[in-house]
Amino acid sequence: MEQMTITGGAHLARALQAEGITRVFGIPGTHNLEIFAQLSAHGIDIVSPRHEQGAGYMADGAARTTGEVQVIVTTTGPAALNALTALLQSFTDSVPVLLITPGMPLTHPGRGNGLLHEVRNQEAALSAVLTEVHRVTSPGEVSLAVGQTLSAMRSGRKRPAAIEIPLDLIETTGPGRLHPSVTRALPAPVQTQIDTAAEAIAASKRPLIIAGAGALGGGAGTEIEALADTLGAGILLSSNAKGLLDDRTVSCLGAVGFLEVLPELLGDADAVIAIGTELASSDFWPEPLSLPETVVRIDIDEVQMLTNATVTHPILADAATAAADLNTRVAGLRSDADAAAARDWTAGWKARTASAAESEGRPWAELSAALTAFAEAEESPLIVAADSTMACYYGVQTGWAARRGDRFLYPAGAGTLGYGLPAGIGAKLASPRARVVAVEGDGGSMFTIAELAAAVQAGVRMTLIIVDNGGYGEIRNEMEDRGDTPSGVKLTRPDFPALAQAMGARGIHVDGSQELLDALTDAESAEGPTLIHITEDSRAGADMLRR
Secondary structure (H helix, E strand, O other): OOOEEEEHHHHHHHHHHHOOOOEEEEOOOOOOHHHHHHHHHOOOEEEOOOOHHHHHHHHHHHHHHHOOOEEEEOOOOHHHHHHHHHHHHHHHOOOOEEEEEEEOOOOOOOOOOOOOOOOOOHHHHHHOOOOOEEEOOOOOHHHHHHHHHHHHHOOOOOOOEEEEEEHHHHOOEEEEOOOOOOOOOOOOOOHHHHHHHHHHHHOOOOEEEEEOHHHHHOOOHHHHHHHHHHHOOEEEEOHHHOOOOOOOOOOEEEOOOOOOOHHHHHHHOOEEEEEOOOOOOOOOOOOOOOOOOEEEEEEOOOOHHHOOOOOOEEEEOOHHHHHHHHHHHHHOOOOHHHHHHHHHHHHHHHHHHHHHHHHHOHHHHHHHHHHHHHHHOOOOOEEEEEOOOHHHHHHHHHHOOOOOOOEEEOOOOOOOOOOHHHHHHHHHHHOOOOEEEEEEEHHHHOOOOOHHHHHHHHOOOOEEEEEEOOEOHHHHHHHHHOOOOOOOOEOOOOOHHHHHHHOOOEEEEOOOHHHHHHHHHHHOOOOOOEEEEEEOOOHHHHHHOOO
């Protein structure tokens, strides 16, 4: 807390170190050299991506895996804007990533004068995506900005933020002291809200729980499973809630929000308990969602409580605490006969969703089977970092049987391409015990394939599976479904295994589930990353893989 007269860059590094930040993802540039010098001097590890968007995805993957704030550092202008797409992904999926970037000098002309990396209003560009953007006005204010920003990021709904330091303040000295972040406790459930919600769902015949990433981040798996058991309810997961509980649990219907059977399932339920989920179309594709008259919603965001659903019983509280309190109250009200009947209803829908998932995911069945077998081969958790590609949302998301504690990192809200590889790198660095597999399509992989070199340099042992259908398969299918002649979607691709080898990684092509499982197993004993190339036997692949 001692006041010190040091550079703005030193104030930054000192504040980050005091807040427990041990690693940043970023690329040095002309305007941030003092920042990197001070980060190194304060013992903060620097991971060097090949592009600022990759830095953002790495930080996102690390933050989703740990639940803790992760930091990226860019230089001005194009570098900060390169990172903005990744920050959009983090914002839409509620992931705490902090961007630190230089900005134009304090006295810079508002209309510009041609300074290197000049952006007329970089703060406004950041504010178009983020709600928390702090432009500092003195070297000493840097520490205050860190404390205030992390206070906001660590309280309530966790979302990304940015601190912009005018480049003329980074090397300027000034007095300042640390301002440690302060976080507020999550609200406790209101007993009357618990009581009325419990009475409503205890009387239901076909209750359904919809659990999102907020439930997983809140560590509510045990409490939600207990509530489902008391009610006899099924549990529907959002994409990023996969791993909240074992997919083979009798109550778990899986992360099947992309399947055509979903509207029928929702229409058949007579009560929904939504826990830590936006109920958004990026997770549950039919729009709008057809929900029953009784909707209990547990969330820590009062604004989200009023979004995407008409809620009859709002409970503003931590997911685990509210689910446990609700279960205690329901247990005294729920009849054994109603619970038994609901279990039969859940079992019927579990069979139907499994059948629908098998049908929709047939082109990727061998991929999903290999991941399931690979996960079960060891006790250590498996993290699958996915891309916005059919192999993931129709295949792995519904076909891979995740265990409690496994993770599925999926770019749901913004649906960005090229997310899987850098997110997997960040996840592995943050959780070295875990096994990490990234899954991308051939088209999306090229957005960030250069980060394979970053993985080699960082010594990251992980696997990238590239599922090749010859181009942008989903878009090709949508064009054909419209009656259009597909155009602009068939791609000339590199020799992916050779490309991996050129960057210092291992690269192989495999066919079939057993070869893929063997390759995944071998990759765990490699020095660094392994790229596994497979081809997709699908409608899109049948067209675009033809020479």
